Amino acid sequence: MRIGVDALAIQSPFSRGRGIGRYARSLLAAMLEADTSNEYVIYTYEDLPRDGLPSSPRSRIREVARRPDREEHTLQHAVERALLEDADRLDWFLLLSPFETWQFYGLPHRPVGRTRAAAVIYDVIPFLFQETYLTSEEVGRWFYGHLRRLSRYDRLLAISEATRLDTIRLLGLPPGRVHAIGTASDPPADPDGDPNRDAATLDRLGIDRPFLFCLGSGDPRKNLRGLIDAFALLPDHHRSTIQLVVTCSLIEKEIRALTDHARSAGVADRLVLTNGVDQDTLETLYRSCAAFVFPSLYEGFGLPILEAMQFGAPVVAANNSSQPEVVGDAGLLAHAAEPSDLAAKIARLLDDPALRRRLAARGRDRSSQFHWADVADRALRALGATGRPRLPRPAAPPPRLAMFSPLPPRRSGIARYAERIATALRDDALIDLYHAPDYRPALADSPGRLACFDASLFERRAGLLGYASVIYQFGNSSYHAYLYDIFLKHPGVVVLHDPAMPGFHASYGLIAGRMNAHLVEELSYSGEARDPEVAAMVAGWEPGTWDLQEEMVRRGVTMNRRILERATAVIVHSEDGRDRIAAAYPWLLGKVHVAPIGCDPDPIDPDRRREARRALGVDDHAVVFGSVGILHPTKLNRETIRAFASSLADFPDAMLVFLGRDLGGGEAAREADRLGVSGRVRFLGHLPDEDYERSIAAFDVGLCLRRPPTNGESSAALLDLLRRGLPTIVCDVGTFSAVPDDAVFKVCWPGEEAGVAQLGAALRAAALDLPRRLRVGRAALAHAEAHHSWTPLIDLYRSLCLPGLGPAGSPEASKPMKGVA
Structure with a gap:
């Protein structure tokens, strides 16, 4: 040949x-x-x-x-x-x-x-x-x-x-x-180097203490700003004793930008930018660093990872693209676009000298498995594996879908949900995920399966490629506002996570620079401006004065008619959501389809609970109540603390944990201080996936509360508790009412005083009645398994977006993903 x-x-x-x-x-x-x-x-x-x-x-x-x-x-x-x-x-x-x-x-x-x-x-x-x-x-x-x-x-x-x-x-x-066919790297001629020469090189570069090393470039994909943000999140004792060394060829403008970013993060005095270096200097940096950190958002291979392992540097790399292939079990993997996760992995390595030694040894061993002879052999086999074939016809391309949604690392349940749906559909279609222009997604799956694009590229790509369907994930946070203009011009399948949309329209109007005018337009279009008091409230609303979403929902205002009319089909996740649409716009009911959100059952066994409690410093005999999701007045966090303080004052082993971002201005923490229970109430904030999974495993009882009336939303947070077999206290309102009475503790909320009293009774019953608690937990898990499979939802997506395929029963529909209920 x-x-x-x-x-x-x-x-x-x-x-x-x-x-x-x-x-x-x-x-x-x-x-x-x-x-x-x-x-x-x-x-x-x-x-x-x-x-x-x-x-x-x-x-x-x-x-x-x-x-x-x-x-x-x-x-x-x-x-x-x-x-x-x-x-x-x-x-x-x-x-x-x-x-x-x-x-x-x-x-x-x-x-x-x-x-x-x-x-x-x-x-x-x-x-x-x-x-x-x-x-x-x-x-x-x-x-x-x-x-x-x-x-x-x-x-x-x-x-x-x-x-x-x-x-x-x-x-x-x-x-x-x-x-x-892979790749390889020639083994270094002098992996151990000369200590005196290395010390002189480090001194010349201004490196005078242990350091983290990154070999990158000015390309935004290399995520150097994210690395600086992660370094700034390290505990004080690490930031004060180590340096961050970045090697790459940068122009003066790029150097200034990185230096300014480090200064704004408070770590400029710890950043060393070496610019480009020769091979001998590069080898010195590899073998001398405390750890090699590679936070790239995407790599075709990631050769610097392999080179660092050859020199015995412990590695922290990203869990995307090809990097896990290179690292194997010889390093730590982090969500590169999530600085907190990257910082957690770096800190873990710095805190554990034995782990650094193990990973250094594993890295040398793993790097020795990459040989050019093997790469050449795979290439020759690919060229000579078969005889001369007849030129194949180009394969008919699979259908292509577009989806607009917030995506990880956005701190949004819908972001994880959208990733799960796209992952399940990827074997049937090419999935293009369009995101807002102010961040770069970081998906758990290979980008080769799911491609992410700035939403500004949709018009051009749609004209070039064509889409079988366009899917829009609508929710009430500002994360969704970017998709509205495109939706109005290119209607598609709407997934309505919240049937009432005042919060969405407030965010869109604010970004568009015509907030009140837009709100009045949507109010009028939905036929909800007949009440002059409501119209006047909306026209004069100013952000921060009162909660528009909560007040409009209380008055039954939805502002969703234009969305429903423009949609080619609508998916809601509860009968309650469909009933609300039917009551307001019965002529639109034909395009509304219902499928519950799916979940992956994950019961907490005793060993896992004990380990989680040790990590949190909680005794085995304590009763831990846990609330999952953002802290906000609509979630009754302050009222929960009141009920906890009054009903369990004589139960000192009871603990209350809040797991989520605080969007309530700190009112819950102030209430705990006021009532003298701050020592028994913990606020853990938003955690990386691994810490979140561990923390929730420490719970005995879940809390998922809503102030009536609700938006009609389905709660991924509630499913996250039920699928783990956690007995959970809920308000008997909206979609929460549909959960069987034996699978949760239900609390009516006729008003604040009566509601707090009922909630206190439920907390006390859950704390003291262990047999009932166990029965409710088993029923919760059984309900999640029976009524919240992913398969019906994925099949609904297929039937609406890929009607030629029909249900496929893809195994991806049942593949668990962290962070998704």
């Missing part, structure tokens, strides 16, 4: 000194060394250096030169002519870098003759982060043109399994045409 290899990646000034050039050179050298049966023709380009080109007795060079007399003005034309003439009788033509930009080089079209075409795929970053890389229409057209040509190649060789999955999803290719 004769293999032609395009060497532009090794020659081009844009690539030869970068990671792509080094990879291309190492891969070709390994193939030439390992392959003793095939011949190689290395295609080089005029006027470019040939030094560093690997060679062997079975290889020869053919120079590709443009012929202006034949109107060959680009290198693409020249190489396509060479392939068409086929003077070398090639069996395969291997492109080492398909997205080169040297002198308008374009990806060659697949040859029409006998020669098959293959290309190495490093990543598909421009297509996953279009808001950063494809802001120009001309650049976007260039990249998408290359992508179409690439989809016709016979083999694509991905440098990681994550990149392989990205490529399959993006191009809609059969899995057999895309192979993961």
Whole structure:
């Protein structure tokens, strides 16, 4: 077999000194060394250096030169002519870098003759982060043109399994045409170095104490600002004794921006920016650091992780894209877009010298498993695994869905819900998730399965790609306001998490700069402006004066008619939600569909509870009441503390824990202080997933309360308690009333004094009556298992958004995800 290899990646000034050039050179050298049966023709380009080109007795060079007399003005034309003439009788033509930009080089079209075409795929970053890389229409057209040509190649060789999955999803290719061949790094010649020389190097760089090291770049994807934020969240004793060292080539503007960001975070005196360094200095930093931290939001492979492990640096990397493949069990993984989680993992490493030693040893061992000979072998197998196939027809692309929703790390139950729904649908369709422009999502799943885009790109992408359906997740927080203009112009399937929408419209109007006018318009359109008092209240409302959402709900105002009318279909998660719509707009009921939110049963066993209590410093015999979700006056947090203080004053082992962000201005904490129970009431705030899971496992009784009347919302927080088999106290109102009486403790709320009294009685009964508590917990778990499977909801999404497919029973529908009920 004769293999032609395009060497532009090794020659081009844009690539030869970068990671792509080094990879291309190492891969070709390994193939030439390992392959003793095939011949190689290395295609080089005029006027470019040939030094560093690997060679062997079975290889020869053919120079590709443009012929202006034949109107060959680009290198693409020249190489396509060479392939068409086929003077070398090639069996395969291997492109080492398909997205080169040297002198308008374009990806060659697949040859029409006998020669098959293959290309190495490093990543598909421009297509996953279009808001950063494809802001120009001309650049976007260039990249998408290359992508179409690439989809016709016979083999694509991905440098990681994550990149392989990205490529399959993006191009809609059969899995057999895309192979993961991996990557490697040559072992360092001097892994231990010279201590005196290393000390001198660190002194020259201004590093005078233990340090965290990051090798990055100015690309926002490398998340250097997030790293600085995480460093600022470390405990004081770490921040005062360590430095944060960042190595990358930065222009003056980027240096100033990072320095200013560190100053605003209060850690500028601990930040060391080395700018670019030579290889010897880089090796010193790797082997001298207390830990190597790599907070990238996406990598095609993540070579610096592998290099750090070779030098014995304990690693904290991100749990996205290819990074878990590289790290394995030899490092800690964090949500890179969540500074608090990144800080928690760093602190864990710094606090545990034994863990650092174990991970350093594991890292050296794991890095020794990455060999160029293995990469070359996988590449050769991919090219020679089958005989000459008939050129396959391009596979019909799967349908494509668009979804607008807040996404993790937004602190929103709907964000986790949307990720779960998209994950369940990913085997049936390509899912494009559109988010607000002020943050970058961090999904638990590989971006290759779920692509995230700035919402500003929707119009252009919709015109280029077309969508089978567009899904809009509507909720009452400001996180949803960005989607309204697009929804009005491009209606789609609406998921109405809160049937009453005044809070949503207040947020939208505030962002649009016409808050009161917009609220009056929506009030009038919904036919709810007939009450002049309500109209006057809305017209004169000012944020911070009183709670618009709570007051409008109390008066029965929903402001949802325009949303319901524009929607092609509406999903609600309770019969209560459908009944509210039917009462207000009976002619719209035909487009409303009901399916309960799903959950993953996860009962808490005694060992897990004991471990969780130890972590919280709680005795085994204590009774812990736990409230999950944001703190807000509508959640009756202050009233809960009153009931707790009065009903369990003689029960000192009772404890009350609040788990969630405080949006109530601290009123609950002040109430605990006023009543003298602050020592028995804890406020844990918003926690990373791992800490949240551990904390909730310490509960004996859950609390999920709402002040009547409610928005008609379904509570993911309630399901989070029921699915764990926790007996839970709820208000007998709205969707909470639908839970069977034997599966919860129900409290009526006729008014504050009577409500506090009933709540106190329920708290006391739950604390003192252990047999009843256990019965209610078992019934709660049974209810969650019987009535809150994900399957009916996912099937409803399929029937509305992908009507040609029908229910699929995808195993993803039942795959548990952290942070989702």
